[in-house]
Amino acid sequence: MKLLVIGSGGREHALVWKLAQSPHASAIWCAPGNAGIAQERLAGSQTPVHCVNLSPEDLPGLLAFAREHQPALTVVGPDNPLALGIVDLFQQNGLRIWGPNRQAARFEASKAFAQEFMHRHGIPTARSASFDHPQAAADFAASLGGRCAVKADGLALGKGVLLCDSLPQARQAIDQILVHHAFGAAGARIVIQEYLEGMEISLHALCDGKTAALFPTSQDHKRAWDGDRGPNTGGMGACSPTPFLSEPDLVSAGRAILEPWLRGCAAEGIDFHGILYPGIMLTPAGPKVLEFNARFGDPETQAYLTRLDNDLIELLEASLEGTLNRLELKWRSWMSVCVVMASGGYPGNYSKGQPIQGLDEAARLPNTKVFHAGTAANGPHIVTQGGRVLGVTAWARDLSTARDAAYAAVDRIHFPGAHYRRDIGAKACQFWVNTPLYS
Ligand code: AMP
Numbered sequence: 001m002k003l004l005v006i007g008s009g010g011r012e013h014a015l016v017w018k019l020a021q022s023p024h025a026s027a028i029w030c031a032p033g034n035a036g037i038a039q040e041r042l043a044g045s046q047t048p049v050h051c052v053n054l055s056p057e058d059l060p061g062l063l064a065f066a067r068e069h070q071p072a073l074t075v076v077g078p079d080n081p082l083a084l085g086i087v088d089l090f091q092q093n094g095l096r097i098w099g100p101n102r103q104a105a106r107f108e109a110s111k112a113f114a115q116e117f118m119h120r121h122g123i124p125t126a127r128s129a130s131f132d133h134p135q136a137a138a139d140f141a142a143s144l145g146g147r148c149a150v151k152a153d154g155l156a157l158g159k160g161v162l163l164c165d166s167l168p169q170a171r172q173a174i175d176q177i178l179v180h181h182a183f184g185a186a187g188a189r190i191v192i193q194e195y196l197e198g199m200e201i202s203l204h205a206l207c208d209g210k211t212a213a214l215f216p217t218s219q220d221h222k223r224a225w226d227g228d229r230g231p232n233t234g235g236m237g238a239c240s241p242t243p244f245l246s247e248p249d250l251v252s253a254g255r256a257i258l259e260p261w262l263r264g265c266a267a268e269g270i271d272f273h274g275i276l277y278p279g280i281m282l283t284p285a286g287p288k289v290l291e292f293n294a295r296f297g298d299p300e301t302q303a304y305l306t307r308l309d310n311d312l313i314e315l316l317e318a319s320l321e322g323t324l325n326r327l328e329l330k331w332r333s334w335m336s337v338c339v340v341m342a343s344g345g346y347p348g349n350y351s352k353g354q355p356i357q358g359l360d361e362a363a364r365l366p367n368t369k370v371f372h373a374g375t376a377a378n379g380p381h382i383v384t385q386g387g388r389v390l391g392v393t394a395w396a397r398d399l400s401t402a403r404d405a406a407y408a409a410v411d412r413i414h415f416p417g418a419h420y421r422r423d424i425g426a427k428a429c430q431f432w433v434n435t436p437l438y439s
Helices: 010-019 059-069 079-084 086-092 111-121 134-143 167-179 247-268 300-305 312-321 359-363 399-410 426-434
Strands: 002-007 027-032 073-076 128-131 148-152 161-164 190-194 199-202 205-208 212-214 223-225 229-232 237-240 273-283 286-293 335-342 368-372 375-378 381-384 388-396
Touching: 002 010, 002 059, 010 027, 010 300, 010 312, 010 368, 010 388, 027 059, 059 079, 059 086, 073 086, 073 312, 079 086, 111 128, 111 190, 111 247, 111 286, 128 134, 134 148, 134 167, 134 190, 148 167, 161 167, 167 190, 205 247, 205 312, 212 247, 237 300, 237 399, 247 273, 247 286, 273 312, 300 335, 300 388, 335 399, 359 368, 368 399, 388 399, 399 426
Parallel strands: 002 027, 002 073
Antiparallel strands: 128 190, 148 161, 148 190, 199 273, 205 212, 205 273, 223 229, 237 335, 273 286, 335 388, 368 388, 375 381
């Protein structure tokens, strides 16, 4: 089976790596891919994966490529092409593609839609409302005591959320988005949410329009620096599972969120085939949804796919065909940690083209996989090409050993200005140490 994967990050490297292990795969293209993806080979035939120089937003280019090469399945990684309607476009042209269509992708592409959907269908979330007038927005922020999250409605490269501690800050955030258009058209409307306190975790569920198969828990680390300090990033590392939600609590949280979500989708005629990834705050009043994403998380995917036992092609096929109820998700008993190595300055300005040393040495370590994100080939060398450069992932029977293995690999890799967090998974390990129930 020939496959086309769309995207260029660590998530897509993990997807390609896992798809390449399937005996069903006969060829894989990745558009545009990265230097690590270009080094992958199909496990059976050893056929190399081919990177194709097309942007994930170049829908006409991707369609022309797919028409010419006829992949049996196209797999979409990032949110932007989904929001632009790549699934609808491919389907209209008779091409099979996995991911939510444009209407279903609105769970991520419009925070106002997602929030109103949650209120309509009784899904546990923050108190919130959406606005396009600054005064009404400020009045609502005042009713929350000023402590709130002000969010641009649309996709804003992961930067459209401003957390506020006071009413003056909230007013400033509202003006920044609605009056000064800091996020352009994505901020024509805003959502204001009450500020939720607690531990943040990620859920993922593979959906086929009728069924939602819940993954184990995972946890991203959004802030740039150790101790959850510094600016928000796309994600500096992940681990799976996390101890902060026990297995029974995961099952009941899944039920509280996914059952009304599925009923709501059916009632509103939304046919969701893909990954629903709710960001969750574990509040004293129970788990609440902060936001919905409509694709695999990055870097959660790197932690998940190194634990997944199933054939990924079979899972994606079932998600597309509506036959997920015939499959069971199977997870290996080990735990995974992914440490993101980023360019100096990220998430602000950073330089590109820095040579990366030590990748071969790291690749020889057992139970370790270095997923590439922002990398490119420059002659025989691999150089930095983006903010998040590598997702160094390792797995072991327990999280503490997995962390040690991931950092042992990180210690072998060098590039000028590299920065990474030293505490990925540390809180989870600490929790396990202090809570023998989970050990
Ligand atoms: P989002 O893109 O909506 O997940 O927001 C980005 C980050 O902002 C989240 O990962 C949280 O850390 C934080 N955040 C978002 N909404 C809230 C909220 N209502 N209360 C507290 N923190 C929030």
